[in-house]
Amino acid sequence: MAITIPILSAGAAPARAPVVLPAGATLTSLPPLSVYVHVPWCVRKCPYCDFNSHATAGGEEIPERAYLDALRADLEQAIPSIWGRQVVSVFIGGGTPSLLSPEGLDELLAMLRACLNVLPDAEITMEANPGTAEAGRFKAYAASGVSRVSLGIQSFDDAQLKKLGRIHDAAQARAAIEMAQAAFGRVNLDMMFALPGQDLAACEADLRQALSFGTEHLSLYHLTLEPNTVFAKYPPEVPDDDTSAAMQDLVEDTLAQAGLARYEVSAYARPGARCRHNVNYWEFGDYLGLGPGAHGKLSFHDRIVREARMKNPESWMERVARRDGSHIAETRLVGPDALPFEYMLNVLRLKEGVAASAFEERTGMSLATIAHQLEAATRRDLLDADPTRLKASALGWRFLNDLQEIFL
């Protein structure tokens, strides 16, 4: 579902931003701030993936020096918009951040610490592809301060990994998990289900293998055929809706029995092991996005702004060096007509929802402004009847899109 919200400025931040929260409304406190850093390169592009990731030309090394210089320029230009704020989490995502050399990653984190107030106990996550895993590299990343790693495993079935165009096999995936567990305190495994030709037994076999490593966190994504991917052009045969719904139930039940509770649409964790960075997104917290294609959401006392950087790595590197704001492709003020929907779109992804009082705290708007929608959602039994929480009911959780659309 596409939502069109007017872009007030393209190419640069507005010189003097208009006040866009409702008349008289202000944010009395700013939400926690996270930082997302995008590394846009992969060894090879997977046929299902629509992330801003680009295969390194002919297997060449990534342009690490130019990337880090551009990242510094991006960061320096962003400082005024987050001046004085504490950073609660950092997420280095991709693409494949594990293509960065240990020295490059160390420089990246040192740069963030030098320019921003990164809290000493901030969660620092990095994504890694098993095809680029090395024990020494992982140890060096950890020594630089990475506290959590998220490994793109997808499946433990060699034939499936081939169909998915992955650069690693199941043995390499297993070895990468062991290396990650030896180096980092916290490990997440990214897995997908409803894969081409997959049946329930194969899905369960993948889950059992993932659980056998005893990790604290699993992300289980339903494979989607995204526009402009190889899979969209040459669609593989994927399980029908009934089978994939049964797989979703199987995932939730199997992981719950193993002590990993579903806390978000695709996220499962042991107690205390939730991804703090992602939870901040879902609670409508703030995040600064650095690097090509990175998105950000920043609150000020009188306005909330979303921005997106230029997607193409070369264009971003070239523009950011000009230091004229032209590396920002889009800046959008989130006004009172869009805020309730954007807020609900995020918080309703959390299985436990949020306290109703958080709505006003994060949007600057009174809950009374969405009283009609809340009432309609409760009447249709999509929203939990507890007035102190904003939380999907069991039915609303099954039909989350219908519930979210009520706030559009």
Ligand SMILES: C[S@@+](CC[C@H](N)C(=O)[O-])C[C@H]1O[C@@H](n2cnc3c(N)ncnc32)[C@H](O)[C@@H]1O
């Ligand atoms: C940006 S990728 C990061 C991991 C790393 N690049 C890798 O693949 O090894 C994040 C995760 O999104 C999931 N993902 C990517 N495309 C998807 C799709 N079309 N449908 C479902 N999940 C997808 C995959 O599980 C992937 O690990």
Ligand code: SF4
């Ligand atoms: S390795 Fe990850 S980011 Fe890169 S193309 Fe594959 S799924 Fe996308």
